[in-house]
Amino acid sequence: MTSLPLAPYRRALETYIDAKDNTRAERIAEAFAADAVLTMSLATSNIAFPARTVGADAIAKTLVTDFGAQYTRCRTYYVCDALAVQDGVIDALPWLVVMREPATGALRVGHGVYRWTFDETPVVTGFHIHIARMDVVPDADGALLDALQAGLAYPWLTPAALHEHLAALARDTPALAFVDAFSRPAIAPSHDE
Numbered sequence: 001m002t003s004l005p006l007a008p009y010r011r012a013l014e015t016y017i018d019a020k021d022n023t024r025a026e027r028i029a030e031a032f033a034a035d036a037v038l039t040m041s042l043a044t045s046n047i048a049f050p051a052r053t054v055g056a057d058a059i060a061k062t063l064v065t066d067f068g069a070q071y072t073r074c075r076t077y078y079v080c081d082a083l084a085v086q087d088g089v090i091d092a093l094p095w096l097v098v099m100r101e102p103a104t105g106a107l108r109v110g111h112g113v114y115r116w117t118f119d120e121t122p123v124v125t126g127f128h129i130h131i132a133r134m135d136v137v138p139d140a141d142g143a144l145l146d147a148l149q150a151g152l153a154y155p156w157l158t159p160a161a162l163h164e165h166l167a168a169l170a171r172d173t174p175a176l177a178f179v180d181a182f183s184r185p186a187i188a189p190s191h192d193e
Contacts, residue, residue, distance in 0.1 A: 009083060012118070037052065043112075078094075081159065088120070090114070098148045099145075106136050106137060107148070113132065115127070163183045
């Protein structure tokens, strides 16, 4: 496969983030093939998703509609210095998510790794989400969420900026000491999924 400029891939990834974080299900079809396949692996019991979802409409329901009904003020960050595409695959792209669960008044912070597969168009034909960790802490007034999201470049975040921001918060804000575990990008699991 001939390598395309990065702009179409970035656009697809940014379209996904806009769809998910802003509850715009209709945008999934802009980035995903009609028969795209979503797979998930979870290393935490603090969140649940189906292991496999087939089709852009079903992916939109799972990752946008159902997700958006449960979580608000979501911001998902791609944690990298540069986007790398090899033969239509973006492999092991770390991510961080910071969001609110209104039903419980909880802050949720999670991270993991995405693997994207594109056709020659390029549209997403395969999307794997590995969730390495998801912490849930009380945050009745949303102040912890505000502190975490403030100052983070969105949606593209360098590992250095992530580390600097979260390490400082963990050090200076006792209620956010747990975020030190998120101050480095997640690493892809070593086994095949």
